[in-house]
Amino acid sequence: MNKSPRKFYEPLAIGAPAPFRELPVRVERMIHFVPPHLEKVRAKMADMIPTADVILGNLEDAIPADAKEAARKGFIEMGLANDFGSTGLWTRVNCLNSPWLLDDVTEIVAAIGNKLDVIMLPKVEGVWDIHYLDQLLAQLEAKHGVKKPIMIHAILETAEGVKNVEEIALASPRMHGMSLGPADLAASRAMKTTRVGGGHPEYKVLADPGADPASARAVYQQDLWHYTIAKMVDACASAGIKAFYGPFGDIADLAACEVQFRNAFLMGCAGAWSLHPNQIALAKKVFSPDPKEVAFAKKILEAMPDGSGVAMIDGKMQDDATWKQAKVIVDLARQVAAKDPAYAALYGF
Incomplete structure (x- = not known):
């Protein structure tokens, strides 16, 4: 059941900050992922912060199970040690059915809640996922004296999440936006690809045959993600939040990465993920x-x-x-x- 308009913007815990009525105006052309369990990455943070619009400490996929706690502690250390200025500080926590999620949220909000801008929540399937984190964040903000609300960014990476995308976008005033997660979504849909984002050479159409049946026919590769990006953009735009393209896994193929980013930009996305410093400059170019x-x-x-x-x-x-x-x-x-x-x-x- 939806809340009444008056109730929608009330804090969910006594002493929690009032939710935003409008998204803060910030340029977020790229969300740059870093593995915070690596000391050498944390050591470069002061130099990296001015180059990126958003720095995200990743705690989920790509972090080994035996490094989850180190990643969480490393992210907190990274947050305490640096002044982020106009650069956003985000984290991607572990998914809701993992054994790490609760400690991720409780320890991070307690330690750096006033510095943290956004929590990225993986594998969001419906409003119930957002409502859980929404209530938990309000309780923790009240407990630890956090002065501004921490926003939620959902990753769209399951078939059920895509089905429920409109409701997810409207689930809470904490909603910052959504990102497309192509790898997990491909697995959820049983798509026959091992690529992380981008096109696929076998997803194509042929031009009509010419007068000579033996002549070669033109081949056009299609975009596997067009439908889902369009659906996500519509849901986000109607809710007044931001849509983002997610990762492009082939770090060496900058030409294909640029095309995927540009398609997302033209369709209405505000930015994309960067997995390597060479994708930061590319995202700046495309999303400006x-x-x-x-x-x-x-x-x-x-x-x-x-x-x-x-x-x-x-x-x-x-x-x-x-x-x-x-x-x-x-x-x-x-x-x-x-x-x-x-x-x-x-x-x-």
Whole structure:
């Protein structure tokens, strides 16, 4: 049963901070994953923080079972030792049916709750998963005097989660957004691929045969993730939260990674995961609006200050619908410019 509008924004524990009414305005072009159990990674953190929009301490997949507690302690140490400034501090905790989740949340909120921005929750299947973490976080925030609400970011990586995506997006005012988790989702759906994101050479269509039946027919590879990304983007946009593409596993194939990131950006995603420092620069490039697009969008807004009427700009007709498109691009460019001086110069802000 849904809560009444008044109840929806009430804290779930006495003394917990009031939930956000609107998402904090932050540029989050990439969520950069780090393994916090490795001391050599923690030692580089001060240099890495200024390069990324979000630093995420990973406690779940890719962390061996015998290193789970070390990863948790390492993340807390990392949080205490560094000033993150405008860079977001996130963690991906272990899944709800694991033996580590409860200690992940309780120990981290107790130690660095006032520094932590977002908890990424894996394998979310329905509102019940969000409601559990929502209540637990409120209790811990109240207990430890946390001053701002810790947000929840859901990973969409099971068939049931995709089925329930609209309800998940609206489950709590803590919802920050969602990410597509292609590897676990592929397994959940029994998809026949071992790739982590990206296309597959066997997922394709053929052009119609030509006059000569023996001539080669053009082959076009299709996007395995188009439907799911579109469904996730719609759910997030309707709830006022952010959609993200998740990991691209082939770290060496930057060209294919860029294409996957760009597809997600064009469809409405705010950012993507980066698994290696070379993907940070790629995400900045892709998820920052193109300077030429920004310049053209600025022309539209200048020609139609109140968004009404019709204008001809560079031979193209613009109306209230294209004004809205232009505003999306310029608003994002202003946010990127405020975070990144190099892009401020490119955009002329």
